[in-house]
Amino acid sequence: MNTTAPTADTPAWWTRAVVYQVYPRSFADSNGDGIGDLGGIRSKLDHLAELGVDVIWLSPIYRSPQADNGYDISDYEDIDPLFGTLAEFDQLLAEVHERGMKLVMDLVVNHTSDEHPWFVESRSSRDNPKRDWYIWRDPLDAHEPNGWTSAFSGPAWHLDTTTGQYYLHLFAAKQPDLNWQNPEVRAAVFAMMNRWLDRGVDGFRMDVINFIAKTEAELVGESVRPSMGAQIHEYLQEMHREVFAGRDAELITVGEMPGVTVEDAALFTGAERKELDMVFQFEHVGLDHSDTGKFDNLPFDLVALKTSLARWQTGLASSGWNSLYFGNHDQPRSVSRFGDDGRYRYESATLLATILHLHRGTPYIYQGDEIGMTNAGFTAIEQYKDIESVNHYSEAITAGADPATVLVQMAFRSRDNARTPVQWTPDPGAGFTSTEPWIEVNGNAAALNVQTDRAAGERSIFDFYRRLIALRHELPVVSLGEFALLEPEHPALYAFTRTHDDDRLLVVGNWSGERLRLPEGLTDDAGTRLIGNYPEWHEAVLEPWEVRVYTRAQGAGV
Incomplete structure (x- = not known):
């Protein structure tokens, strides 16, 4: 992997990289306690290497009372015994590097645990x-x-x-917010970050990092929610000087930033400003939330999604960089939320992957998405573990809501949907554990698992992801090409082009369960089909959830 300093002629290495997020407690259990751990991650590194990902991002593994599954940290410089030891972490890091991959830690410094x-x-x-x-x-x-x-x-x-x-505490009462206006706080955080980088870590995903800058005038008054303070840019530039300067060409930094605009992101990720490589924005995953909150589910609107993603593609085209995701540990399973997790699970999972990976930016794969894992299907409050979900249920019922209605909302929206154990095999415990897991395994694990998917031949979602990742590695038009949205008002067609020098890609996807006749002339002069999720195709018609990528470049399709 090229990690030379980026210039106009040598783009940063992460422009052609793919990141895979591991939620450690749900990934793989190596010691039989029902909780995923570092040994479990080590045991599955070949799976990730064969998938072709470049970077592994670990959700928090630091010492923690686990009030918010590790996002409440009591010691930034030790590993929680749930997951292992520092020696085991060093072994994991070495084995990741041996396979040519990088490892990114989760940085949670807006708040600590109240036990820190x-x-x-x-x-x-x-x-x-x-x-x-x-x-x-x-x-x-x-x-x-x-x-x-x-x-x-x-x-x-x-x-x-x-x-x-x-x-x-912008989050749980056991997660008090740090005061970043205090230079001693910033110095302590920067020193801790440097020690992880000295240990060999390859960067950080920064949890709600824009929240570290509060608007002072709002701290006492009538405001309902905080807004991002202007000093955020000063803090991030100071972080770069004190932590990343001199070694940033080898690293990757991504800031999770709820509420930021395209204009904000262009500032945060402009290379000359020395702040961040990319940000996680939430606009596209908030389109199906109502004004009353995330658990009030709105119907999916493809036109709104296309409009949102295209605005970010255009807004960061000349300065800045996009991070691309549909799912993570805080979102429902993407195939259940945006696709069809029943009859067309393979087709919709591969469509979602193609649309995402063919945009300009760095794609993020959440564990289990590479086999099309679905929402959990929980029906009782006792099955839920997530603090957000449990608190929401209690608050809603106290306010007089119908319990059955609340459970239906949670079954679609709860963060626990993404946190059920990765389904490795059809065996009891899904190959995740040999004992009772910390949260229930999805009931479809016997049929939907890594072992079964990888044996599915041309209908393997894993293999389809592997081919998509290879395209990003091989074709500059995938990593760097200019994006242009086509048919923006079409309610079921997602179509766009990517152009770089003399190369052009055309992506057409049918985001529906009905056959779709393509607009006349759309695929004229399209070129050769590069990749698609149906073995046979009709140029003028897309089958349910069909996606195709055409290329004018030289080379055989896959």
Whole structure:
């Protein structure tokens, strides 16, 4: 892999890379305790190498009370015993590198656990040296300092009886927000990041990193939700100077940034600004949320999705870079959400993969998507483990909602849909574990699993992903080509071109379960079919969930 410093003639290595996200507790269990671990990840590295991915991103494996499955960190520099030890991590890192892949850690520094030593000191007294490492405020008229709400239900402020002040937690009460205005906090975080990079880690995915900059005027007042403070750019530029400068050509940095606009992202990812390589934006995965919240499901709207993704493609075409994803540990399974997870599971899973991977940006594969894993199908609240889902159910029922209705909403939307164990084999425990897993295995595991999919020949979703990844590695038009959306108002057709020098790709996909006649002339002069998910095809018609990629470049189709 070329990791020389990027220039106009030598694009950054990550422009042709594909990232695979591992949610460790649900990936593979090597010690029989029902929880995925580092040994389990090591045992599946050949699976990832054969898939062809370039980077493995690990969700948090640090020491944690696990109030939010590891996103509440009590020690940034040790591995939680649930997952293994630092020595096992070093072994994993070495084996990843031996296979020519890179490893990225999850960086969670908007907040810590309330059991982190920093917070234990901070809450001990108002004059403790670390008091200002977190955000403390006096009550306002005997109530919370402002009207901010937590992402996990309820107020974003918790009254600490030890000192009589509230601390801010934009997430769970056990996740107090760090005060990034304090230079000591920034220095401590940067030192920790440097130690991980010195250990050999290849970069960071930065959890809600835009939240580290709060607008000071809003911290006491009537505002309902925080907005991103202008100092975010200063913080990220300082992070680059103190952590990444001099070795950033070898690394990858991606910032998860809820609420950012295309214009924001162009600033964050402009190479000359020295902030981030790319951002995760949420616009396209929020289109089916209503104004009342994510659990109020709206019908899927392909035109809205195309419009959103095309705006980001255009907005970051000349400056900046896109990260491409449909699913991750916080989203429902993409084939259940956007496709057909029944009759046309293979076809819709491969269509989704093709549309995503043929856009301009760095694609992210969430574990299990490479075999078309589906939503969990839970029907009882006792099956859910996610703090967001459990809190939502309790709050909704208390407010008078019908329990059956709430469970239907959660069955589609809950984050637990993405967190059921990866289905490796048709055996009991799905090859994930030899004992009872921490969360139930999806009931379809006996038929839907890696072993079965990889034996499916031309209907193997894994093999289709492998071929898509190879195209990105081999063809500059896939990694660098200019994007142009076609037929923007068509309710079922997703069509676009990619152009680079003399090469051109045409992508046409039928995002529906009905046959679709292509607009006249669309595939005239299209060239050779490069890849598609039906073994036979009719030039003028797309079958249900059919996708094709045509090329004018030299070379055989696959």
